[in-house]
Amino acid sequence: MHRQLIFLLFYCSLSPLSAQSWGWSSYLDLNIYQNYRQAQLLGQKGASAGQWLNLLPGLGLGLHRQASNGQSYQLLVAAEYQPFAMNSQNYGGLGSLSFPIIFRAQQRFSKKDAAVAGFMSLGAGLQWSRIHLYDRPENLRQIPNPYFYSWVIELAFGLEQLVQFEEKQKRRFAFFFRFGSSELGAETLNFGLRLGFDKPFSAPLYRF
DSSP: OHHHHHHHHHHHHHSOGGGOEEEEEEEEEEEEEEEEEOOOBTTBOOOEEEEESOOSOEEEEEEEEEOTTSEEEEEEEEEEEETTOBOSSSOOOEEEEEEEEEEEEEEESOSSOOSEEEEEEEEEEEEEEEEEEEOOOGGGTTSOOOOEEEEEEEEEEEEEEEEETTTTEEEEEEEEEEEEEOTTSOEEEEEEEEEEEEEETTSOTTOO
């Protein structure tokens, strides 16, 4: 999967620079459901923890590059915290924390500057996660509980709104699905709702 990510980055770097504009990207994720499984430790199956309807949104920040044909590209780093993630059948503690780094390619379905249009994005990257942050049972506190990584792919689709036509500022509302795995047996799953923002470097920071 990491080879596919490298290929996407290389393809983006070969696109014509004269047709691109650079800017900031940010987004908020509301996870409807999340579940992480640790990598295998000492040959044993990793523990898992999940949570429904996390009310604390994940926050992502990064860069975007806009093309004239309705395509755009984003490189984003995010932080997501689920305070009540747990395994109710095999309790090992509460809470999870993750840091995904994702490259996305997006396509707007309207090539004209329509005020609102549909879009879809496909992304790939790397995510570091940790579960059972606190309230671990006494018999588990001596067992290592490190961060683990997973190679992730992500699909999102929804609506995109042009807020400032002259400066190409955008808002997006989307449904997203992200899944990851690693050769050590780790698995990560997130899906939910997303509110995203794009603005060029030339636009004032206060204007969204």
